[in-house]
Amino acid sequence: MSVSRTATDGAKTQRGSRKxxxxxxxxxxxxxxxxxxxxxxxxxxxxxxxxxxxxxxxxTPAQFSVLxxxxxxxxxxxxxxxxxxxxxxxxxxxxLDGLESRELCSRVRSANDxxxxxxxxTDKGRAALARAKKLAAxxxxxxxxxxxxxxxxxxxxMLTKVADEF
Amino acid sequence: MSVSRTATDGAKTQRGSRKxxxxxxxxxxxxxxxxxxxxxxxxxxxxxxxxxxxxxxxxTPAQFSVLxxxxxxxxxxxxxxxxxxxxxxxxxxxxLDGLESRELCSRVRSANDxxxxxxxxTDKGRAALARAKKLAAxxxxxxxxxxxxxxxxxxxxMLTKVADEF
DNA sequence: TATTGTTATACTCTATAACTATA
DNA sequence: TATAGTTATAGAGTATAACAATA
Numbered sequence: 001m002s003v004s005r006t007a008t009d010g011a012k013t014q015r016g017s018r019k020x021x022x023x024x025x026x027x028x029x030x031x032x033x034x035x036x037x038x039x040x041x042x043x044x045x046x047x048x049x050x051x052x053x054x055x056x057x058x059x060t061p062a063q064f065s066v067l068x069x070x071x072x073x074x075x076x077x078x079x080x081x082x083x084x085x086x087x088x089x090x091x092x093x094x095x096l097d098g099l100e101s102r103e104l105c106s107r108v109r110s111a112n113d114x115x116x117x118x119x120x121x122t123d124k125g126r127a128a129l130a131r132a133k134k135l136a137a138x139x140x141x142x143x144x145x146x147x148x149x150x151x152x153x154x155x156x157x158m159l160t161k162v163a164d165e166f
Numbered sequence: 167m168s169v170s171r172t173a174t175d176g177a178k179t180q181r182g183s184r185k186x187x188x189x190x191x192x193x194x195x196x197x198x199x200x201x202x203x204x205x206x207x208x209x210x211x212x213x214x215x216x217x218x219x220x221x222x223x224x225x226t227p228a229q230f231s232v233l234x235x236x237x238x239x240x241x242x243x244x245x246x247x248x249x250x251x252x253x254x255x256x257x258x259x260x261x262l263d264g265l266e267s268r269e270l271c272s273r274v275r276s277a278n279d280x281x282x283x284x285x286x287x288t289d290k291g292r293a294a295l296a297r298a299k300k301l302a303a304x305x306x307x308x309x310x311x312x313x314x315x316x317x318x319x320x321x322x323x324m325l326t327k328v329a330d331e332f
Numbered sequence: 333t334a335t336t337g338t339t340a341t342a343c344t345c346t347a348t349a350a351c352t353a354t355a
Numbered sequence: 356t357a358t359a360g361t362t363a364t365a366g367a368g369t370a371t372a373a374c375a376a377t378a
Contacts, residue, residue, distance in 0.1 A: 046328065089337070156204055158317060
């Protein structure tokens with residue numbers, strides 16, 4: 001497996017697909033039958049499209065997921081939010097700095113335990129998240145079109161099973 | 167979305183899952199219904215397990231996919247192999263250096279066009295690939311156990327569709 | 333002594349520009 | 356001039372160790 005590529009801006013970069021150019025009929029062979037290869041390619045495509053949809057709000061998938069978690073779980077500390085998302089605490093610091101400097105969330109020193117910060121969405125953060133959800137919904141709707149609602153649900157269920165139980 | 171973590175060695179690192187520790191019942195909310203989140207988590211799990219299975223051969227998913235492509239498409243040049251896998255040519259150089267220094271493949275200057283290299287597996291590379299395929303088969307077999315063969319096939323088909331058509 | 337947030341740091345991936353040698 | 360391979364480099368993302376403040 002391999003598969004790479006990013007799309008921060010809207011511009012198309014090169015593409016590893018057999019559509020574009022002169023791959024001149026290279027055979028993928030057993031690669032296409034293994035789960036990992038299409039899984040990675042699909043993940044890149046999805047994130048790419050998510051970024052495009054989210055461009056007006058300038059939110060990455062990771063940032064969006066943090067805002068969602070803060071909305072659903074206000075007042076949690078950094079360790080809790082970071083570990084839930086599989087982000088290491090040291091790496092979460094700069095990420096929060098970014099969100100906080102854009103005034104989308106804020107750190108509030110806990111009264112009980114003055115080591116930890118309660119994390120909360122600001123009003124601006126709540127507003128941005130509301131808009132972001134609508135943009136994300138369009139993204140998901142396009143997937144429903146491509147796969148059909150039942151298949152999309154089944155796909156999410158299988159991926160969740162793999163993520164949780166494999 | 168977010169989701170991270172790597173597993174180069176066999177050791178367990180921390181985990182973002184709701185199993186391990188004191189996430190103290192944090193709600194994922196709509197995150198679990200979006201495709202991107204479980205997609206990324208599943209991809210990480212799969213690659214992690216692939217690495218574990220491949221540990222005796224010390225092959226990454228990307229390296230394995232290159233060897234597979236060389237076997238199926240001997241004599242292609244770097245540009246062709248790299249672009250098929252979505253690897254940028256500059257980044258493919260070091261990767262090939264690694265495989266070549268382990269004598270798994272070799273670059274052969276083309277007689278027609280002395281700018282390009284025909285890439286071919288060495289005998290050692292063919293042998294390593296044969297072993298690697300067996301280890302990869304175990305990995306895929308475990309997935310078949312988890313999902314059932316029909317579901318696994320459907321999963322691969324849907325991911326391929328997303329990767330190709332979304 | 334343990335934990336929270338943090339800094340520093342390093343390593344891998346991915347991306348772009350520009351060089352060289354050929355064509 | 357264009358292309359193949361390459362170098363240099365920069366930016367994300369991810370990983371670990373260690374420190375200060377607090378418990």
